[in-house]
Amino acid sequence: MNLQTRSQHACFGGRMGFYAHAAQATGTEMRFAVYEPPQASARKLPALYYLAGLTCNEETFVIKAGAQRLAADMGLVLVACDTSPRGLNLPGDADAWDFGVGAGFYLDATAQPWAGHYRMSRYLNEELPALVEANFPVRSDRRGIFGHSMGGHGALVNALRNPQRWHSVSAFAPIANPVAVPWGEKAFSNYLGSDRQQWEAWDASLLMRARPYPGLMLVDQGLSDQFIDNQLHPQALQAAADASGQKLELRLHEGYDHSYWFIQSFIADHLRHHAAILGS
């Protein structure tokens, strides 16, 4: 497997790095970021994968969330991937900020022209961990996943679909019931086609009702989030947990919005949640 190092920087006694590789799942170059805490020089550590939201890329989380200080304390490797393939110039892939480039929704598209390239779920579940585990000091038996907004959806859905691959999961302000909101309807109708039954396989609330995740889910949501009513629907997740017996800690925070100011305020609780399950 090829791996191109774009840059590396000393950070909290460890290493912040930016990488690229030719990805089979997407047929494009994909970029990702890895923070290796100081403990990584001595032994293999658990890896925690972060999925960013609409318009973001592999840099967003590592620049804005203030997570490295905590990961260095806790002995967690952080991995952040991009939000979609880039550079394909498929028709319509750059017309909107909530679809196409920067908006891959962490699923595997089945409709044309997206099916051959927008396979972010395959990328995230198989190709990226294989690459990371072959090239960085991380354990393959201890993986966590979390994310924000579209990336919160991605974290919940991929953990629910592949609980054997993701040993811990959490989310900030996830799109919790995408089949019922405009962002999800737009993405799913294009990526998956018009048969709404196909969409259910990528909806956290619906997946959870059918088969809960075998562990505690931590979800934080700001009550001043401008997208809470139209796009996020945390109450659907709570209802699904109530119906299915899913262990869910859904925390609603007065005054917090959808931004990384919100994420950084609660990132420590998320890293502790993952570290408690994954070890360090």
Added chain:
Amino acid sequence: MNLQTRSQHACFGGRMGFYAHAAQATGTEMRFAVYEPPQASARKLPALYYLAGLTCNEETFVIKAGAQRLAADMGLVLVACDTSPRGLNLPGDADAWDFGVGAGFYLDATAQPWAGHYRMSRYLNEELPALVEANFPVRSDRRGIFGHSMGGHGALVNALRNPQRWHSVSAFAPIANPVAVPWGEKAFSNYLGSDRQQWEAWDASLLMRARPYPGLMLVDQGLSDQFIDNQLHPQALQAAADASGQKLELRLHEGYDHSYWFIQSFIADHLRHHAAILGS
């Protein structure tokens, strides 16, 4: 005094805000950012001003340094200003990344066409603190200043010139002897004219030799900083401190570069340095 709120966000139980006002010192709109920790709802707190480096603006520090978590713990208000006036379209002000827009060097220009507008020192020492102290819960008798690169130069120089205004000071990778390096020569010859004697009033190492700052200076410098030999010259600052009796803690860090990955790694020590002097 006018004050326009551009946005505010809950952050670590306090408030991250972005503001603009019509500045007299520059004759332009100036933008700045203020982080108010939770303690600010109960009492006035010390304010710590941050000056960013070349190409940066009032957002850079508050997004990249991870300081809010610590400021919320310590009870410090953080203030970040812009690096120059903007929108003037003076001849040549946008031709280079190291001069003009984004590169005001925190001095008061005396040469045309800059003299009427590039008065960042007056802005920083007088107008901005007056505005902040009139509109935010901060003490006017407890101000700290710090910065990075060009902003490290700005922090050291303005503290040395106005020790009664700045009760604590520190810097990351400052341009420590600007009269002797290309960035400084370019800026000073344009902003201050060809008389090199005028430049000495804006050079931290030369100012310190004439009149040390009445307190400990903390300076961090990475030894893998790509600018250390050509532009920063920390050894000039150490020599000036040795000659003048300045109390200087200059820490050299193996492996660290010029980036905010470096800054965030040591930001806690800087906030603790300021909090120890300023109280909280």
